Amino acid sequence: MNIRHLWQRLVAPLDPPLMLISGLLLAYALLAVSSASSDRIGAQILNMLVALTVMCLASQTSPQKLMRFALPIFAFGMLLLIAVALFGDISKGARRWLNLGFMRIQPSEIMKIAMPLMLAWYFQKHETHLRLREYAVAALILLVPVALIARQPDLGTAILVLAAGFYVIFFAGLPWLVIIGIVAAAAAATPMTWSLLHDYQRNRILTLFNPEADPLGKGFHIIQSTIAIGSGGILGKGWGQGTQAQLEFIPERHTDFIFAVLSEEFGLIGNTLLLVLYVLLIGRSMMIAANAPTLFTRLLAGSITMIFFTYAFVNMGMVSGILPVVGVPLPFISYGGTALVTLFLGIGILMSIHKHRMLVRK
């Protein structure tokens, strides 16, 4: 009886459509990881179990509780970011990690969820009097941590955090005029931004426009991944049969460039299937957001939805050579625990919001 009760409680918030879609994505991920790096499959299954546990925990947490956590989590994240900037470990030329003695953490990752939580909380708090001032404060809340992350430097995470925050502000109703203004200003500021970028960041952008200029150097990643995608054709070369992947021409083939492996082995059919899964995931998430009862939950759900999209678009865009190379994994598919936990935390939150859609309204 007791166990059954517990099970009921555990399963109750789980949204079947989301479970199905993310389950299919994970199955696809297992195929991909086992082809790209078969000895990592055990570790990735473990990562998935951890991520699913996090999802269950999140789904058990009510939106009200989340709202209470918003400010402390954000403050904690900020503190860690500042700590990283001051005493972080340097790895591969970037100061991203904080060594806690027993483990190393990457605080910028926390911001991917903490940022929308914080901003959604902020807008909820000022729900009744949203004026330009509130948007400006929100922008400040967003830009300070983004700047800290970008300075580490970690352009990929900075873009994801910036996007997550921007979606909240956008969904909160930032006037179109301001949006257009920002876009115009950004375009005007491009030359200045260029001068602020690190050399390697500039090179990545330059490489995008002309990868063949340095085929064995900076262009290598993009050239080899586009060759992998293109040679996959419509049907693909078959699972484990991709020569680009199996002969190690694709760099980072189990992490950021895993999409090239999938494209080569499963072809356009496989890519279309993946796009459809993402569209379904985003569609279902949008439905949840549309039915969310409060401003906080709406903004949070909307932002999480668009984070899924951003991950997927930026990664596939970069691997297929239409976006610069930034360190963004393919959501649900790339090997690695951190991103997976973040993503399933998002799914858990969505489930929680969905479960509580009626309770609040009543």
Added chain:
Amino acid sequence: MEFKNPEQENERFRHRLLIAGGFVLLAFSALFGRFFWLQVVQHDYYQTRAEDNRISLVPILPNRGLILDRNGVIMARNYSAYTLEITPSRVADLDTMIDSLAQVIEIRMKDRKRFRKLLEESKNFESLPIRTRLSDDEVARFIANRYRFPGVDIKARLFRQYPYVESASHLLGYIGRINDNDIERIEDKEAEDNYRGTEHIGKTGVEQKYEFDLHGQTGFEQVEVDAGGHAVRLLSRIPPVAGNNLTLTVDSKLQAVVEQAFGDRRGALVAIEPSTGGILALVSMPGFDPNLFVDGIDSQNWDALNTSLDKPMVNRALSGGYPPGSTFKPYMALAALELGKRTPQQTIFDPGYYNFGGHQFRDDKKGGHGTVDMYKSIVESCDTYYYMLANDLGIDNIAAFMGQFGFGSRTGIDIEGESQGVLPSPAWKKKRFKRPEQQRWYAGETISIGIGQGYNTYTPIQLAQAVATLANNGIMYRPHVVKFITDTRTGVVTPIEPRPLRTIPLKPQNIEFIKQAMIGVNKEGTGARAFAGAEYVSAGKTGTAQMFSLKGEKYTEGRVKERLRDHALFIAFAPADQPKIALAVLVENGGFGAQAAAPIARQVFDYYLLGKLPHAPAPTDDTEEEEDVPDAPPPNPLPDDKVIVR
């Protein structure tokens, strides 16, 4: 702002959500478009590039063809040896690596220098030898330590070897590492594909001339490689086809006899089979060790070979220009007979000199030869007879007649590096000089042409071809060293057909007379001493000449003094009635032809006709002996010295 309606608020949110959804679909459509472009439209292109990535063609070198002498004796072969090779692109710090490698296997300064040189010349990712010819012990030691040296490998490679070392070095030539000139040569032949992976190419001699026969067909292995360039598996293999074997007309033992006869004297000998033009021996002394060039000659040996006064790298037989001296006289006599300027019986009186244009051309014999007919003029080598004859014939007749025998034109032998020589004529002089007074032909210049001096300059191969043509009754062949080419796979033999270049229209009785006179030379004349007791009848003519290039050098004691001596010449053929061999010998600074050159010819004939090996080396001593009738030194041997007629 006034209080907002939550419903209205929600409506706006949903509106924005819709816009976001639209954006998502738009972005994903763009991605789909990109995938479609890459995977459908551009698929073939990327498919090809993926295959190019994956498949690497590894050339398999063919065995180079062997070079054999006419009796099947191997003169150039291949042997397999282990080399220690470094792939520079896989080694971060070459110097440190070579230092630690040197603790396992001996690496001398010489090896390092050579490796550096190869490194500068190398292009792609090829591996370069740091040590060649490892002993079994060294191979074992390296294998035990292999893990310490990534990018270093032991490879079995084929090396060229010339077992007779210096013997026939100018004839065989050598192979060396391919340089830019060679690449041009390969490109001219459009043989780039076949030379992928080939590192060596024939540089001189037969090795160079028959490069494309000897090389063979390169095989290829299609190998699947990973991104690091490591072979993963073999996909297909086209085996190489070994190069063709060359069988020479040369007799390697005869060649050795000649070289031994020369000893440490400088000079050249070309022996030809008159009935085919096949070269029996082609010697230029001193020779060099072609093995030194095979895996890159070191600078010490290279300098030694190039700075030596003896010029061992020069193929004197083909590129050395010498005045023929009195060996020219039989042809002069033949010209006189053919043109009706003399009959054999017609005599002259030789007082020991000939006066022309106020200048006295001296005979070498003081007091003269007295009454001289044509036979005596050849047997005793009378200069005065030919001074007069040259004047009677005139330069134009001489040039036209001698030209038929190939004097002054390249013979077309199948070895590179032939000089043209100089067949003097007014036309030649006009071309050769710039100033009008130099361009004019002076009648006095014709006189010394008659005894093979003056502007006359011919290569030993021309002298040999001329005497072979004479021996062959005027039927002239192109001299050649390769007898036939054997396809090593099919066994098909392609002979180099001896085809007469031309037949000089000569009256048989005239040829017969000249031959008889040349027999007389070896029987009772200047060659008699050298050919005393010979068991066959031979015909010959001695000659002595001075080399142009030595004029102007300081006359000092010791070596240089020796280098100012006359060159000794001898042309001959035997047996006289059915000539099997004709030759021209030149001994630089040998003194008199009768004494220095003729004995070498005797040894060659003895060996070739009778199989007799010489018991003692040829005398190098050159004290004058009375029986010798040396030719007179030319009055003015230099082409740019116009004051011949005073």
